Amino acid sequence: VEDLPPLLTGFEAAARERLEPGPLSYYASGAGAEITLRENVEAWERLRLAPRMLVGVETRDLSTTLLGRPRPHPLVTAPMAFMRLAHPDGELGLARAAAATGTPFTLATLANTSQEQLAAGGAETSRWFQVYVFRDRGVTDALVEAAAEHGFEALVLTVDLPVVGLRETDVTLGYELPADMPIPALEGLNAGGGQTLAASLSVIDPGLRWSDLELLADGPLPVIVKGVLRPDDARHAIDHGAAAVVVSNHGGRQLDTVLPTADALPPIVDEVGGEIDVLVDGGIRRGTDVLKAVALGARGVLVGRPLLWGLTVGGEAGARRVLELLLEDLDRSLALAGSPRLSDLVESLLAN
Numbered sequence: 511v512e513d514l515p516p517l518l519t520g521f522e523a524a525a526r527e528r529l530e531p532g533p534l535s536y537y538a539s540g541a542g543a544e545i546t547l548r549e550n551v552e553a554w555e556r557l558r559l560a561p562r563m564l565v566g567v568e569t570r571d572l573s574t575t576l577l578g579r580p581r582p583h584p585l586v587t588a589p590m591a592f593m594r595l596a597h598p599d600g601e602l603g604l605a606r607a608a609a610a611t612g613t614p615f616t617l618a619t620l621a622n623t624s625q626e627q628l629a630a631g632g633a634e635t636s637r638w639f640q641v642y643v644f645r646d647r648g649v650t651d652a653l654v655e656a657a658a659e660h661g662f663e664a665l666v667l668t669v670d671l672p673v674v675g676l677r678e679t680d681v682t683l684g685y686e687l688p689a690d691m692p693i694p695a696l697e698g699l700n701a702g703g704g705q706t707l708a709a710s711l712s713v714i715d716p717g718l719r720w721s722d723l724e725l726l727a728d729g730p731l732p733v734i735v736k737g738v739l740r741p742d743d744a745r746h747a748i749d750h751g752a753a754a755v756v757v758s759n760h761g762g763r764q765l766d767t768v769l770p771t772a773d774a775l776p777p778i779v780d781e782v783g784g785e786i787d788v789l790v791d792g793g794i795r796r797g798t799d800v801l802k803a804v805a806l807g808a809r810g811v812l813v814g815r816p817l818l819w820g821l822t823v824g825g826e827a828g829a830r831r832v833l834e835l836l837l838e839d840l841d842r843s844l845a846l847a848g849s850p851r852l853s854d855l856v857e858s859l860l861a862n
């Protein structure tokens with residue numbers, strides 16, 4: 511733990527040195543010319559703050575409410591596949607890091623760890639299950655049912671991957687998943703390790719429609735729709751039973767040149783923010799990014815790649831340090847912005 515980088519930015523540099531080219535490309539790359547990948551980060555950076563002075567910030571409060579439950583802060587771990595490419599601790603490592611910091615953990619359908627293993631793994635925190643709907647609906651139905659049985663709190667239905675985006679460095683490298691790497695959700699399907707990353711995603715049904723959301727929302731768990739970029743789609747999500755939406759472009763990994771999430775968020779908050787929770791992800795790298803997202807109306811903020819860098823560098827301890835550094839930075843940013851309570855953040859803190 512002593513030799514972990516002291517700054518958030520240090521983790522990415524250290525992880526890039528440590529990872530083999532194939533896994534590094536899978537984690538780091540975006541689709542196409544990686545315009546959206548870059549602009550996700552830049553769009554938060556571009557927003558300017560207009561802080562208040564002399565309001566007394568000796569006591570700070572990061573707490574909020576998400577899916578109707580009180581939470582110590584607005585962070586959530588983004589669903590990400592294949593965490594054992596980062597570190598043998600894999601999903602359990604990140605889940606325990608999440609538990610240590612009061613962060614809900616999202617298990618991906620394409621995780622290397624099963625729902626059972628996660629539920630039994632001592633990571634006592636809110637668990638969400640990310641759903642990819644497979645062509646073989648029986649497999650998906652079983653996973654959804656098992657998620658409820660294993661105490662998951664919500665489903666996260668990813669709607670922006672009907673087919674896989676063209677991630678060019680992955681194609682160039684032709685990297686194949688280790689044949690012995692477990693992907694529990696794919697057992698029984700003719701898919702899994704020993705094939706390219708894109709091939710492992712070809713089990714996903716490109717025929718998904720809003721009516722399928724309705725079926726899922728009729729089940730016992732609330733459904734969070736992840737991957738919405740337009741106000742009218744956020745409205746469709748509500749109309750078909752969603753409990754929340756995540757404004758997301760899949761970290762710039764799907765359709766390149768879509769708008770960055772910081773730009774997509776405000777009109778979606780205007781349309782549906784009064785009715786359901788709006789969350790956001792993509793390019794969140796610092797406390798100021800989280801502060802800006804919440805000031806623009808996001809109730810929750812998902813963190814993606816920075817956690818993979820933490821996991822790569824130090825397993826569970828590395829991921830935990832990344833979450834702690836991000837929360838410390840958020841706390842400091844609230845003090846400096848003159849808005850000591852996160853729930854009091856208002857859009858007028860932004861100067862643009």
Ligand SMILES: Cc1cc2nc3c(=O)[nH]c(=O)nc-3n(C[C@H](O)[C@H](O)[C@H](O)COP(=O)(O)O)c2cc1C
Binds near residue numbers: 538589590791813815
């Ligand atoms: C390596 C990697 C794997 C991912 N796998 C999934 C996945 O299985 N399901 C999903 O809904 N999103 C997946 N995502 C997207 C993330 O949930 C999230 O939307 C994105 O990473 C946020 O952007 P950020 O990495 O800039 O924080 C993945 C992202 C990365 C980087």
